Amino acid sequence: MTQKDVAERAGVSTSIVSYVINNGPRSVSPQTRRRVLRAVEELGYRPNKHAQMLTSGKWQSDAGVREFGIVVGGAPSIFARPFYGEILAGIYAEANQLRMRVRFIQFLEELADPLLFNELIHPEEVSGLLLFAVDRGYIQGSGAHIVSRILSRLDNVVCVERKWDELPAVIFDRAEAAHKAVTHLLNLGHRRIGFLGALDDRLTGYRHALFDHGIDFDERLVCTPSGGNTSAEGYVHISTLLQQPDPPTAVFACSDEVAIGIMGRLREEGLQVPDDMAMVGIDDIPYAAFLAPRLTTVQVPKAQLGAHGVRMLHDRAARPGEPSISVVLPTTLIVRDSCGSGGHSTLVTPGELSAMPQSTV
Template identity: 40%
Template sequence: MKHSNGKQTITQTDVAELAGVSRSIVSYVINNGPRQVAPETRERVLEAIKQLEYRPNKNAQRLSSTTESIAEKYIVIVLAHDYMFRRPYYGAILASIHDHAHQHDLHIRFIRIFEDFKNPALFNELIHSDEIGGAVLLGLDQAISTPQDETMITKIVERMERVVCVEWEWPGISSVSFDRQLAAYQAASHLFDKGYQRVAYIGPEDKRLQGYRQAIWEHQAQIDDRLIHFAINPESGFDECHKLLQVGVQFDAICAGTDELSIGVLKCLYDAGLRVPQDVGIASIDNIDISAYTIPSLTTVDVPKDEIGRQVVAALLADDSQISDISISVRTTLIQRNSTMR
């Protein structure tokens, strides 16, 4: 069968012939059942799907013009990891994207994890201009580790007219983010300005670390690698703070990479009998809602999550001449609270 534009439609039968299996086996692989398929056979089918760029056709009778008009109203969001659903910082960004998209009559068709699209059948079914008009790629630098992953990003860009990266950058694609280096510099510099002298770092191993180091250099403090520990959530924040205490190196403040991991740091210091901010000051990054209600409340660098969502939608709606390579960095602002008021 051919489309009206003369392009050959790929069917499950074509996939079966290339893979050397029955059509029912192809169906089992695509639908993950009802019968199990041997791993070797499954790999052959998936490779055939990838080569042929097969995608299930849910409604072959739809007119292409109607499809295009419907598709441009829908966007998709691809996350690096499923834990982002549970993180308040990312949750606030997702909520903002949803709200601003709705204001412009855009609808989120689905939110999926990057790993899901390693199934070529699912990739071909969902990432297609017949289905969606734009894609938001959130933090995918955390998920890209192989040349195959990079190829997948390239294919998404080739298929989608409008793609926006959030919290990371990819050549030729619009991006919306905040300056991690500047945010950490603001937090660490504030600690020095408050009179703290030995500032440790607990946070992600990214540009935030460079901002911390920059503040150390500018305030003529000595960089001590024993004061640097990597963490991304409350559990690892607690664990790395505990390790910092065990090392026995002197410190009187902590520059924390996120508010969320700061909660673990606060508990660790409390368990150790240390007072915040009298014994140890803490300045963090993000300004999630709970940061104003911890004891003590957290001094933090505000990352405007709602503004990120607004700019993402604006980039998706940009004129054709402005679609490619818009790079937006939202402004971060220090908010002083009790964790540094000694």
Template identity: 40%
Template sequence: MNKDKPDIVTQEDVARHAGVSRAMVSYVLNNGPRNVSEETRVRVLTAIQELGYRPNKHAQRLKLGSNAAQNSIGVIAGGKGYNLLERPYYSVILAGLFDTAHQLNQHIRFFSFFDALKDPVFFNKNIHREEISSLLLLLPELILSDPDHEKLIPQMIERIDNIICLEQPIYNLPTLILDLVAAARMAVEHLIRLGHSRIGFLAIPDQRIVGYKQALMMHDMTFDAALMRALDTQRMISSAYELTVDLIHNAPDITAIFAANDEAAISAIAALHDNGRRVPHDVAIVSIDNTEISKMIRPALTTVNIPMHEMGEYALRFLLSERNHPMALSPSMILPIELVIRESCGAKLTLS
């Protein structure tokens, strides 16, 4: 620790460092009762960050030693909005994580978004080895899209010994990998084998795009940017509907659509139906996820199965393995995927 920093930082230390009264520090920490100017607030928060101040109840935990946090895990997701929890894909993953944590007597101390870490009070309170022993990062690609990752991720790595990523690796951290390139390639190759060459793509800006392009290239087909539409992940369902309508109006010769996930695929089916296109007779649909609803809609959805609940379970077990036996496992584990063929792709029409 820097010699200029006291071993246990108090509000008086923060006040002295910021050049304000202790009362002002309290007002900032408690959001009142008195208003504080933005300049003073910034000075106090900067001092909190520089000194690593944590509220008294957490200082008390220091006396107990790191064992107090041995069974506690934090979860940070990329981005800033709780609309993530409305998505079936992530809600099932989190269910697997929480179910397994309960079975193994582990405690998920907090679930938050990367954006929250920019608040030094939140950061110092939660990202601390006396608070948690392990940290799971969801949506790491969104974390990398935030310019503050260059400052915050190294601080997290310095404070927490055991951090793993889910889906995509960042900062050379151990990762439970979901091979989205292989999943997308598998879906598109299935459509190509069924005879489709004009394949629309409702895309998310991630590795699915690479897989889509790879499948085309492997079959000597040229990528056509006019057939790809970028989904708005903040409003996935309505965005997919609108983009499907746009796609069939501007590229009326498409005979298939690859959707980045089941939500987008189901919206695409609705849009096609509303615009007089039959699925799969006129336009075949394939996606990625295999959420529960995919087998209940009509036509039932052909989709690449992602073991979502198991992902949450594997993530928790992977964290514990890394914590208890560092480097005993490979730095990464690749999750299994498989194509589930139902009615929406038209394969069963071909077979019949």
């Protein structure tokens, strides 16, 4: 495939194709640029400079993956958040252990550029790809189209932290984690428990925990802002629950960041955690153990999510054709001070959780 083929498909000269690919030296009208990029996408054209590097075998090895790519859902600000930063750290640590290297990190929407897509998403460029925080339930339209194109190019694709259809994945069970958190609050005697965070499987776990204890679901105690479980959302939206005629005595926060925001707002309102409102989060980010009060939370094995994803890529490259499997890593309730049970940090097993006596709050 050459620039001449692209030029013929787009109905332009090879010089125009070169200007588009190299972003100069001459400008090209937006309409012509779109025609050229459409031809690039349809033909799967890749500049020769990359093909020359690839023929050297620099990025592959018979022993398995040596360089792999990471495609990330969301925006670049995702890596400013400790939860995702720890997963990324796990990816790099395991890659170093396996003598692998990250070839690139790109955000999903960036790959709408067909030149960039064809440059990076190719079996001669990488031997595997991690889809990181790319969720089938949230990504539609152009994003879903990009994922479909990735899967048409690469066989070795593994999801980390979220699932995409039947692709192999390394995840944790959000519903189960929420169930643990809410069950703990129920076992402490709370009956009006708020839910604050994104609308996903965590709400399912919340509802199941209430059902298991014979408590009716009350939608007035549920607040599901459309953002990404951030501290700002907790700070702003806890007021929705506080303004209820009969506000909750406890809140399940869908992330520790949400819990941090809630605690800040409650402090400004003159309310104390856990005396006026108990709280449990999810994630166990590093800050959780140093808050005042220390945050009770469900620990997610964040670094292990990334590490298992890399290991799965490595093993699938070494043994192509084996059936796809997914791994669900366990979570652990860590009891600290924000729930009102007091005492030092404690790891609680599922059996101990179900056996906890109920008290009145």
